[in-house]
Amino acid sequence: MEVLIHNPLTRFLIQAFLIIACARLVGLIARRLEQPMVIAEVTAGILLGPSLFGWLFPETSAVIFAEQSLPLLKLVSEVGLIVFMFLIGLELDPKLLRGRGHASVIISHTSIVVPFALGGLLALYLYPRLSESSVPFSSFTLFMGAAMSITAFPVLARILTERRLLKSKVGALTITCAAVDDVTAWCILAFVVSITRATGLVSAVWTTVFACAYIGGMLVVVRPFLNRLGERGGSKEGLSQDLVAVTLLLLIVSSWTTEMIGIHPLFGAFMLGAIMPKGTSFAQSLAEKLEDFAVVFLLPLFFAYSGLRTHIGLLNSADGWLMCGLIIVVACVGKFGGSTVAARLTGLRWREASALGILMNTRGLMELIVLNLGLDLGIISPKLFTMMVLMALVTTFMTTPLLRWIYPPEELAKELIDAPGQTPLPAAAAEVYTVLMCVSYERTGPGMVTLASALARRGPDARRLYALRLIPPTDRNSFYVNQAPEQQGATALTPLLARAQELDVEVRPLSFVSPKPSLDICNVADVKQADLVLVGWHKPLFSQTALGGTVYEVMRCARTDVGVLIDRGLKEVRRLLVPFHGTAHDKAALGLARRLAQEVGADVTILHVVKPTRRAGDAPLGAQETVDQVFEGEEGDALRKSKVTLKVVEHDSPAAAAVDEAARGYDLVLVGVGPEWGLAQRRFGMRAEHIIQGCPTSLLVVRHHEPATAPATAPAPAAKVFALASEPEPDRT
Template structure:
């Protein structure tokens, strides 16, 4: 490990030397801005920043610390001190050259705040809102008062404009009171405490801190622009911010979702959703700038709205995160480090003031958060963990300090002191938080919730984002719409209804509004939402009609990122031991999971029942567990009963022995199903059948119980035609009750089929 680090350091130094020589030659050619120097600066900031970030992560520190240290190393603090001519050649202070990379850094700020907003969970904030608000207020007031008092006593030499001390003092108060939601969230997540109760409160409090901090910065920005305490300008900034937030989280939330959906479904160019998100970010940044607020608030709110969109959030996050983390973050934080000349701390007075600033910032934030946690009903241990986590200033502090420097509120020395404080508090946060959380016990309720959430990470239903319902004008289609509505209603998923009948558009328009498939979906979803403890939100429904051949229509829809297709058409089974041709065509063009619905029995007369009595066969396979998961979800949403059956066939060694010892595997599989149902508070009845063919046992169970729906998880079997295996085929053909077959996304070779 040390040899690797030395080798990496040698490579960086060699690259630095070569870049310096080339930069010197380039500087001599022209006095104007140079694209070569811009690229050289970016190369060094990314290479050194990412390299140090990697080292920081390996020793338990956030990577942003390494990126800040990279700027300090490449700046006047070290490189400029050792070799000032080379540092000046690579990072000249000419306004034109500096403006080129500053522009990239400003875009980086917006993108960083966009990503931070996308990571913000508003439901989390609402859940712990009362405690978080109490903690946030106390955690802001105490350090704000300390920072304001420090600002009032700062020497005039540290202020760029001593006559505007009030603005500088307000800015110091804000700088000391705000926490970095990004650093806090990253550290808590890396320590696997994001979903702990105290972890939720820490992140929610940091979110509120950030929001309040940006509003205060907006007021200070207005004050700095006016040069005095102008009540009208302050009122404009505050009221403008409140109106902007109100409109954003009402009309804006819906508008952002519709724009993302429209771009994904209608644009054929590369990454259209990313384009729309970037345009939204820039538009909202311009709006906040127009009302007298800094652009970062607009980007932050845009990120929250994008993160609230129920579709494509994971893909968007993955694509944006790589670009921001690998390019914009090293450049922005590297430039912040470049602007901090730590060599000025050789002055004993400045060093003492910086130490005082770190102590006041830490004691003020720690003490305020601890008092707020106590007032918010937390235990002493929880309050200690909270206070430890809230002390990290990190990226938010650097952004605020950069803004303060750019608008003339902070001097260069004061900026350096604040950046130093941000680095020290951020590096101290992880070990303090680890020590505090290690002593924090987990209660039974929290343990059960975490186990359920861990299961849901690997689950199918919990990770659905966007189902597609393909229907014709049959009764079976209405029942399929009811099933799809129950699934979508559990988490407020947007759903697209695709009418695939030959005259789908005209026939659907001719149906009674209350009987339309859209109405059935909405009614089922609203029933689920009304019974749910959490606010799942309304289900957004889009209707599409088939305009081309069925296969072409399905292929066109499949590219839009649907992760489940529910199929409800009049004829499911053909005459010759195979599915209907339409089902075959749909399965051939849609590679994702299918849910094939076949309404029978009472569901032909009542296709949108008030309750479902479900039977689900299990075998212990992954696809069988998927079927059980869907069955549990439908039972929870449909307020019905759930029966689970496992059939131990003569192929099972345990069944052949016929001993209770030999049935351990089978009872274990049934226990897994019971545990799954218990996680969602669904009552189930389990049945174990021995020495029977699976299909015969399942059909017998249907005849002797009151079930009205069989849910089976099935694999696609490779072949010329769609097949789910002999057991599924027999149940589908012979059962006198409705059947729902939930398939895997990929076909497998036929073989070793087990019910």
């Protein structure tokens, strides 16, 4: 190992490689557990530190993370922190702090005062046990109070957006309180740092005077200059490299100024970001240029440096773990308890108040920044630092599962109906036909609405058509709060809505961020009482099956019929082909074809495939028997009037026979899912479905949902399948 590391740069590159790779690998697990990325990065840092890597491989760890190399790692990580704190300031919109009313004032102040007071009381117990006598008790107490009051604003904003709570009452209130918390807690922390660094009363007074002068200068002199800079950066010229250079120079000067005053460079970075103009695209463009490098490369170095300072082995006694548990309990009681009770007293329901308390208890990265400040200043010991890091991890980790328990997906789906800007759902009626169209790509929209409008042609009172666009969550943190899912979804839904306007059909768009699209599709289908869910098709990664991935999950879990549309230029629905084998899914496909025949007068061809060699048990019906039974009696007469043709062919492969017949000029092929057509439902698979790959025209793969309470019935004979596939429609003449 020493041969590979022959200079400080080589050692740093190896450290960076291990840190970033470990953070991303742990991040894969964190995403599976629906945890924010900060959990993965903090955990990766601890794993690379003496708590695991240094414990298992002490010699290797001593070489890679040698003591003399840590100052360089710390320096680079602090540069990353300065950039990140600037981005946090950019993300903090002053509008969040205004006009939120009486409730936000009470909750935000309570969520600071209560944990601060409990942190001060906890300091009485911890100071004689975990602190040095050289540390002033006042500094220790103030620091513990500030550390308990921190809320992780960026992590909270991301969780709110992913859980679709940001636009709700509780989400708006939470993000406001978190913004107030962040500003107040950082002001308190700045005061604590200045007191700790001051060598006497005179020094503390001068630090306070210079800090006030700095803030005044930033607001009076720098802010107007930044407004002019923002207007230029938000113009058609865009954000040039010169503007980025000027901004970075201001960032350096602001951070250097607060360091010289005696506070900390992080406060200067945060202050500059907070006063940046938010009304133009300047701030967002600037964040997009800086964020990826800061978050992916620089921040993991900070987490690793924190992990190297976290020695879980220091908690080698029952007393140590009891004190750690006490810190976690006090942190949760102060933040969660104080916020929840205050929210309940302001009129929120217990569900909303509890959700707000859970979110406010999130600490994450911001807590780690505070703890490192305390350790660097000597206010807290390495042992207390380790306990507080574990507290930050636990309070952040518990947020998502507790929030899912308080606000389950079904409850969130129901609240979509009452969300601001949504049209209330009309009362359900037996004759109303509802279709939920799930649009993943723009190109699939026009074909979906063409089919959906044909299925429900008879007037707006007899149909409900919804277009759902689910937006995958991004890795970006800054301006995550300001991203409007409705605006992003509108872009993907534009072709669908344009086609709907041509057809004179009303479509209600729905759009929101979804980390689990299949679950949300099924929940929305339940809430909207959909008769049919239409899903667009795309081939999943590392798979040849078209019915895998999200499509598989929707077909497996949806409590209604599902149609997967493989659109190959569907413009009209006039000639239909229905390959029929007699399964429940085939009957559902036949039912949709019957509906299309009644609604738009489509011609329907039913394809029945039999084996070329007729032996006992090969097929339930012969060719002539099938024809006779399909068209016998009154039902047969009705089928003839609907332009329905039964076609019986002999072929070794039903799927190949269907593909051959589809080449004869049909607009749409409707086929039930099932192995008889080579369409087995598989989550993964490397075997392509022949009928999907070979069909030259648009194809609708139908999966029928059988209600659990429905009585079991014997398979209907082929003669009655068409009539039984759906309820008889009322006479329109």
